Amino acid sequence: xxxxxxxxxxxxxxxxxxxxxxxxxxxxxxxxxxxxxxxxxxxxxxxxxxxxxxxxxxxxxxxxxxxxxxxxxxxxxxxxxxxxxxxxxxxxxxxxxxxxxxxxxxxxxxxxxxxxxxxxxxxxxxxxxxxxxxxxxxxxxxxxxxxxxxxxxxxxxxxxxxxxxxxxxxxxxxxxxxxxxxxxxxxxxxxxxxxxxxxxxxxxxxxxxxxxxx
Amino acid sequence: xxxxxxxxxxxxxxxxxxxxxxxxxxxxxxxxxxxxxxxxxxxxxxxxxxxxxxxxxxxxxxxxxxxxxxxxxxxxxxxxxxxxxxxxxxxxxxxxxxxxxxxxxxxxxxxxxxxxxxxxxxxxxxxxxxxxxxxxxxxxxxxxxxxxxxxxxxxxxxxxxxxxxxxxxxxxxxxxxxxxxxxxxxxxxxxxxxxxxxxxxxxxxxxxxxxxxx
Numbered sequence: 001x002x003x004x005x006x007x008x009x010x011x012x013x014x015x016x017x018x019x020x021x022x023x024x025x026x027x028x029x030x031x032x033x034x035x036x037x038x039x040x041x042x043x044x045x046x047x048x049x050x051x052x053x054x055x056x057x058x059x060x061x062x063x064x065x066x067x068x069x070x071x072x073x074x075x076x077x078x079x080x081x082x083x084x085x086x087x088x089x090x091x092x093x094x095x096x097x098x099x100x101x102x103x104x105x106x107x108x109x110x111x112x113x114x115x116x117x118x119x120x121x122x123x124x125x126x127x128x129x130x131x132x133x134x135x136x137x138x139x140x141x142x143x144x145x146x147x148x149x150x151x152x153x154x155x156x157x158x159x160x161x162x163x164x165x166x167x168x169x170x171x172x173x174x175x176x177x178x179x180x181x182x183x184x185x186x187x188x189x190x191x192x193x194x195x196x197x198x199x200x201x202x203x204x205x206x207x208x209x210x211x212x213x214x
Numbered sequence: 215x216x217x218x219x220x221x222x223x224x225x226x227x228x229x230x231x232x233x234x235x236x237x238x239x240x241x242x243x244x245x246x247x248x249x250x251x252x253x254x255x256x257x258x259x260x261x262x263x264x265x266x267x268x269x270x271x272x273x274x275x276x277x278x279x280x281x282x283x284x285x286x287x288x289x290x291x292x293x294x295x296x297x298x299x300x301x302x303x304x305x306x307x308x309x310x311x312x313x314x315x316x317x318x319x320x321x322x323x324x325x326x327x328x329x330x331x332x333x334x335x336x337x338x339x340x341x342x343x344x345x346x347x348x349x350x351x352x353x354x355x356x357x358x359x360x361x362x363x364x365x366x367x368x369x370x371x372x373x374x375x376x377x378x379x380x381x382x383x384x385x386x387x388x389x390x391x392x393x394x395x396x397x398x399x400x401x402x403x404x405x406x407x408x409x410x411x412x413x414x415x416x417x418x419x420x421x422x423x424x425x426x427x428x
Contacts, residue, residue, distance in 0.1 A: 054269075055310030055350040060319050064308075064364035075346060077315030094278075094308060096269030101291030105274050132289060135349070136269040146360055150278035 006202050011038070011179045013190035016119035018126070018176040019197055020045060021169040026084065026198040026206055029140055029177065034161040037185035038177050038193040039097045039116045039137035041124075042072075042080055045172040048129060050074045052081070054093040054136040064146075065090055072138060072167075079170045085210040087163040092142035095152075097134060098182040107183075116178040123176040140165055140177075142185055156187040166210055168203075220416050225252070225393045227404035230333035232340070232390040233411055234259060235383040240298065240412040240420055243354055243391065248375040251399035252391050252407040253311045253330045253351035255338075256286075256294055259386040262343060264288045266295070268307040268350040278360075279304055286352060286381075293384045299424040301377040306356035309366075311348060312396040330392040337390040354379055354391075356399055370401040380424055382417075 008030065011017045016039075021027060029038055044050035056073040058064060066072065067089045072081040096102075097120060103112030114122075121131045141159040146152055179193040180186060198206050222244065225231045230253075235241060243252055258264035270287040272278060280286065281303045286295040310316075311334060317326035328336075335345045355373040360366055393407040394400060412420050 049346040053310065055308065056315075058366065059309045059316065062320075062366045064360055064366065075310075077313065077319065094269065095273045096267060096289075099291065101270075102273065105291065106276075132263040146278055152272065152276045152278065 006196050006198055008194040008196045011177060011193040011195065013179050013192055014113065014119070014181040016116065016123040016176055016178040017195070018123040018174060021173045021175055021197060022199065023169055023171050024203065025169045026203040027167045027169060027175065028164055028196050028198060028206070029167070030162065030164040030194040031141055031157070031159040032161060032194050033191045034159055034163070035157045035187040035189070036159065036191040036193060037142040037157055037180035038140040039120065039180055040140055040175060040177050041120060041134055041137050042173045042175045043127070043129060044074065045174050048127065048174070050076050050078070051133070051135055052138060054138070058093055064094065066093065080173065081167040081170060083165065084168050084207060085164070085166040088141055088159045088165065090143050090158045091165070092139040092144040093136065094144060095136065095139065097137050097178070098180065098185070102182065113181055115181045119178050119181070120176045124174070127174050129174070142180070154184040157185065166206070220410050220412055222408040222410045225391060225407040225409065227393050227406055228327065228333070228395040230330065230337040230390055230392040231409070232337040232388060235387045235389060235411060236413065237383055237385050238417065239383045240417040241381045241383060241389065242378055242410050242412060242420065243381070244376065244378040244408040245355055245371070245373040246375060246408050247405045248373055248377070249371045249401040249403070250373065250405040250407060251356040251371055251394035252354040253334065253394055254354055254389060254391050255334055255348055255351050256387045256389045257341070257343060258288065259388050262341065262388070264290050264292070265347070265349055266352060268352070272307055278308065280307065294387065295381045295384060297379065298382050298421055299378070299380040302355055302373045302379065304357050304372050305379070306353040306358040307350065308358060309350065309353060311351050311392070312394065312399070316396065327395055329395045333392050333395070334390045338388070341388050343388070356394070368398040371399065380420070382421070
């Protein structure tokens with residue numbers, strides 16, 4: 001691999017990390033062990049009121065499941081990311097990050113974990129982004145299915161060990177990502193997520209390798 | 215009808231209106247001519263950062279299409295509305311309000327209308343709620359279908375003339391509603407929406423009549 005020099009950051013199980021992106025950067029998210037969801041949220045760095053919007057993205061794509069070549073839009077209807085490569089092809093963009101309330105309401109926990117919502121809040125605190133501003137996430141590798149009556153099922157992720165998604169940033173952003181804390185989103189085994197930010201020549205090299213299918 | 219004394223407010227085609235609700239009030243939304251969508255957004259009056267959340271509501275209901283007896287939740291995972299009665303049973307809670315950008319991107323319009331987003335913004339301006347804070351709406355009477363590949367279709371609403379939905383407010387709120395401006399959401403004919411707020415004895419009377427099926 002020509003890109004080995006750019007190391008990955010590991011997001012430990014049931015936690016979150018944040019990073020800043022410049023326009024043109026590539027964000028590579030890898031599921032190192034397989035069957036692990038990563039909730040991703042993004043905010044425009046120069047004006048944090050602009051954020052990655054599920055509703056805008058789904059509406060403009062006219063489909064629920066986004067993949068290679070699709071754009072992810074902000075609430076102001078501007079492209080924030082392009083999906084450059086995607087080994088899995090099944091992600092969710094309809095459900096909010098798991099939270100203390102999720103575990104209380106859906107799982108009946110009496111001492112619930114902070115969940116992805118709490119972890120994202122902690123990761124985003126340095127930018128002053130509080131819990132109220134964490135929207136529906138782009139739930140990378142999350143496998144949500146809908147039957148003919150609209151019933152929602154959360155199934156084991158389709159991602160296998162080493163599968164990745166590669167996103168091109170189209171504006172300067174603050175992003176935060178989790179290794180999801182909900183048992184349904186990791187097939188009952190809490191695993192890490194790896195990510196790295198590629199810039200300049202490194203981004204060009206990885207994009208070219210991806211386009212060549214290597 | 216014992217409730218004739220409480221008059222309806224008419225939302226003219228392609229516009230929006232706002233109202234304040236107290237906890238316990240009933241909000242009745244009627245499609246007077248049939249096949250007309252009404253986008254509804256809601257904010258907690260005492261703290262406008264709390265708003266009606268599609269992601270929380272769908273997650274807790276574990277289904278896409280909400281109806282009689284279901285709760286609509288805020289981003290803070292607190293119930294904001296209970297659906298007390300629903301003549302139609304098909305509403306959408308996945309797509310953002312139509313906007314100038316919707317008409318530009320999806321319809322190719324060069325001089326686009328403000329759409330529901332712009333109309334909601336104008337209706338909510340007295341409370342200082344700006345466009346960036348308008349989330350995915352509860353799209354009353356909107357008939358969105360998803361095929362097995364996740365492709366989204368917006369179909370003519372199933373509502374017929376006089377069909378209604380009745381929502382009980384569970385906290386003090388500011389709400390705004392539209393008569394939707396997107397041709398797909400009214401089968402190509404822009405029509406009005408009627409609503410009224412019922413309080414105290416009037417609310418009790420309408421709820422009892424609804425429970426009795428009259």
